[in-house]
Amino acid sequence: MRKLLFIFGFFGMVISSVAQQMTTTNIFSKMDMGPQHVLWDGTNTMLMGFTSLMMTPIDIPGPTLVYTEGDSVELKLRNMSQSASHTIHLHGLDVDQWNDGVPHLSFEVGHNETESYYFKAPHPGTYLYHCHVTSSLHVQAGMYGMLIIKPQNANETWDGGFTFDKEYAWMTSEIDTIWHTDSIINAPHDTTTIMRILPDYNPQYFFVNGRAEYQLSDTNVAAITSKANEIVLLRLANIGYFGNRLIFPTQLNAKIISSDGRPLPNVESSDTLEILPGERYQVLLQPTIEFTDSISVDYFNLNTQNIANIQMIPLNVSGFVSVDEVFGSQVTIYPNPVKDKLFFSNFTEKFTIHDVRGKSIIQGNVSSTNSSIDVSKLSKGIYFIKTNKRTTKFIKN
Amino acid sequence: MVCLWKLRNSQLVSKLVLGIFFIFLTFTTVATTVNQSLYIIADSLLTVDSAKVPYLTFNDSPTYSQSNPIINLMVGDTLDLWVYNTDNSTHDFLIKGISVVQSIPANDSVFLQVIFSTTGSYIYYDPSDFPKNTYLGLAGMIVVRNHNHASFYWNIKEHNSDWNTQLFNGNTVNWNQYDPKYFTINSVSNPNINGDTLARVTGKVGDTLYLYITNTGLSIHSMHFHGYHATIKYSSKNATHVGREKDTFPIYPMETVVLQIVPDKEGEFPIHDHNLVAVMGNNIYPNGMFTTILITP
Numbered sequence: 001m002r003k004l005l006f007i008f009g010f011f012g013m014v015i016s017s018v019a020q021q022m023t024t025t026n027i028f029s030k031m032d033m034g035p036q037h038v039l040w041d042g043t044n045t046m047l048m049g050f051t052s053l054m055m056t057p058i059d060i061p062g063p064t065l066v067y068t069e070g071d072s073v074e075l076k077l078r079n080m081s082q083s084a085s086h087t088i089h090l091h092g093l094d095v096d097q098w099n100d101g102v103p104h105l106s107f108e109v110g111h112n113e114t115e116s117y118y119f120k121a122p123h124p125g126t127y128l129y130h131c132h133v134t135s136s137l138h139v140q141a142g143m144y145g146m147l148i149i150k151p152q153n154a155n156e157t158w159d160g161g162f163t164f165d166k167e168y169a170w171m172t173s174e175i176d177t178i179w180h181t182d183s184i185i186n187a188p189h190d191t192t193t194i195m196r197i198l199p200d201y202n203p204q205y206f207f208v209n210g211r212a213e214y215q216l217s218d219t220n221v222a223a224i225t226s227k228a229n230e231i232v233l234l235r236l237a238n239i240g241y242f243g244n245r246l247i248f249p250t251q252l253n254a255k256i257i258s259s260d261g262r263p264l265p266n267v268e269s270s271d272t273l274e275i276l277p278g279e280r281y282q283v284l285l286q287p288t289i290e291f292t293d294s295i296s297v298d299y300f301n302l303n304t305q306n307i308a309n310i311q312m313i314p315l316n317v318s319g320f321v322s323v324d325e326v327f328g329s330q331v332t333i334y335p336n337p338v339k340d341k342l343f344f345s346n347f348t349e350k351f352t353i354h355d356v357r358g359k360s361i362i363q364g365n366v367s368s369t370n371s372s373i374d375v376s377k378l379s380k381g382i383y384f385i386k387t388n389k390r391t392t393k394f395i396k397n
Numbered sequence: 398m399v400c401l402w403k404l405r406n407s408q409l410v411s412k413l414v415l416g417i418f419f420i421f422l423t424f425t426t427v428a429t430t431v432n433q434s435l436y437i438i439a440d441s442l443l444t445v446d447s448a449k450v451p452y453l454t455f456n457d458s459p460t461y462s463q464s465n466p467i468i469n470l471m472v473g474d475t476l477d478l479w480v481y482n483t484d485n486s487t488h489d490f491l492i493k494g495i496s497v498v499q500s501i502p503a504n505d506s507v508f509l510q511v512i513f514s515t516t517g518s519y520i521y522y523d524p525s526d527f528p529k530n531t532y533l534g535l536a537g538m539i540v541v542r543n544h545n546h547a548s549f550y551w552n553i554k555e556h557n558s559d560w561n562t563q564l565f566n567g568n569t570v571n572w573n574q575y576d577p578k579y580f581t582i583n584s585v586s587n588p589n590i591n592g593d594t595l596a597r598v599t600g601k602v603g604d605t606l607y608l609y610i611t612n613t614g615l616s617i618h619s620m621h622f623h624g625y626h627a628t629i630k631y632s633s634k635n636a637t638h639v640g641r642e643k644d645t646f647p648i649y650p651m652e653t654v655v656l657q658i659v660p661d662k663e664g665e666f667p668i669h670d671h672n673l674v675a676v677m678g679n680n681i682y683p684n685g686m687f688t689t690i691l692i693t694p
Contacts, residue, residue: 092626094623094624094626100624135676135683136676136682136683140673195683197680197682198680201674241674243647260626260643260644261626261644262641264641265641274647276617277619277621277671277673278619278644278671280645302616302617302618303555303615303616304573305617
């Protein structure tokens with residue numbers, strides 16, 4: 001009996017240790033010692049922010065945190081800011097009160113201290129994290145970043161959701177340099193009160209991923225390059241204090257598919273999207289022709305609704321997705337685009353055809369004796385063939 | 398045979414009569430007439446930092462309150478409403494999307510009778526010289542429910558004390574340069590919002606809670622929930638947004654929104670404007686639009 005209990009206990013411990021395997025992420029909160037962050041026009045400013053390495057200079061936004069749905073996460077915050085306490089608020093993740101990062105309702109991390117936030121990565125989607133200590137100041141100072149939860153199949157928006165070929169993440173924000181002066185950003189931390197007098201907010205700089213103007217042409221910053229018939233997932237988050245209005249060229253066939261980490265009940269096709277502070281959206285871009293244009297981002301004042309700034313993000317759709325690119329050289333489907341019958345070579349598997357929303361349309365087997373699929377009854381559009389090994393896109397005309 | 402038919406028919410008729418009577422009984426017991434009076438009174442708004450700002454509100458008695466009353470109805474109810482103007486200038490009265498504009502001279506009154514047949518949240522206000530009188534405080538909320546779940550009510554708004562003084566003194570302001578300093582829910586700011594039982598969202602794990610929000614200010618507000626996502630049940634501006642499950646909700650000027658929250662865990666979590674300028678009051682953090690939801694096991 002004792003042996004049996006021991007065996008059960010041993011296996012129980014093994015199972016429990018596997019189940020509790022944790023992804024640990026280290027993150028540092030820091031403050032610039034002076035105005036050392038260079039803005040697009042050469043102006044230097046001072047930031048507070050998060051970095052993934054101790055010696056890395058602060059940038060805005062902070063490092064993007066990426067997890068897979070279901071991950072058990074330990075987010076370890078080491079505060080090296082010399083003065084103020086900090087926290088990490090996991091914006092939209094709906095974590096429990098203790099791990100929510102609101103100082104007076106849980107805990108704050110003092111200078112030279114390390115504390116951990118624990119959570120289980122919830123619904124796949126686009127989220128934020130930011131400091132919630134004197135949040136008006138610390139967020140403006142630069143203490144924010146994007147947090148992405150992916151489903152098990154990283155090329156889907158969520159389990160059974162939309163399939164996409166590539167993704168971009170844009171986080172919008174502003175800077176009022178008055179708030180970044182030493183007397184404001186580096187005021188001595190008062191442990192006796194959370195109250196703080198702050199200046200009026202009149203930002204002079206408007207960002208996408210912490211960059212602006214000519215810097216946005218860099219594809220590593222924001223610019224989008226794509227091919228016709230590729231599906232691009234655009235993750236959007238507004239951490240600023242202005243509203244954003246994005247205007248997509250109509251050729252992008254933009255579809256708004258989710259917000260705040262949840263699928264929309266009805267997909268919305270629109271060339272305009274307003275994103276208010278704290279909101280996140282996911283948009284699918286589905287160009288079917290080659291073209292060059294820009295996506296514009298208006299920054300509007302929430303009190304007057306007047307536009308204070310416009311940033312233009314270059315967009316280049318060049319070339320077409322070829323069959324070989326998605327299949328690999330050994331497998332061919334043809335013709336693509338297809339009208340009636342889709343033929344295969346070097347392909348013998350069970351398959352499912354589903355639409356861009358993930359809905360299964362046709363299921364069957366392809367073999368050497370049955371190497372075509374009748375797709376004549378499908379509506380025009382983009383479809384995917386899923387097998388155990390791969391997902392392949394084709395266009396029905 | 399005829400007798401049998403008559404018998405069957407009479408049974409059918411009696412069932413039909415019984416059914417109609419039951420439906421009649423159901424509706425007559427639910428729908429009622431609600432008598433309400435509103436008094437337009439000029440006084441002042443006491444801000445979070447104890448400043449007194451000239452202000453105008455509708456009140457449910459001749460005694461001044463800086464918060465406009467929330468008129469709470471069930472679907473099918475009839476609202477019998479008297480509006481008394483105790484101010485020394487003429488005001489108008491309108492229930493947005495429901496009634497027609499009625500002018501009320503100084504020291505006069507008007508009567509409205511409205512049957513509310515659909516659920517939602519509606520704004521009553523003074524549309525004269527818009528947005529002046531609405532901005533100065535004359536805007537409140539009518540809530541029409543079809544349930545008895547715990548419900549909470551926010552009339553959100555912002556204020557610029559200098560502008561209130563200017564407008565009360567008969568001067569004009571440039572609405573294109575609006576720069577509010579105080580941000581309120583039911584006319585109070587943090588930390589006083591949690592003291593308002595109508596505003597402070599409380600409940601138990603698994604409860605179905607409703608939050609009725611109107612924005613009677615001039616600014617767009619972006620209300621962020623910690624801890625929970627909520628579902629949009631009604632939006633006067635974007636009907637297509639109904640059903641969306643979100644944690645951050647833009648609410649545009651003169652828009653009304655109804656949210657449903659079903660808390661899945663206990664805890665105290667903030668709800669605040671994520672335009673983080675609006676969580677300040679006269680430039681003091683965190684004296685603005687900030688409250689907490691409290692959920693017990």
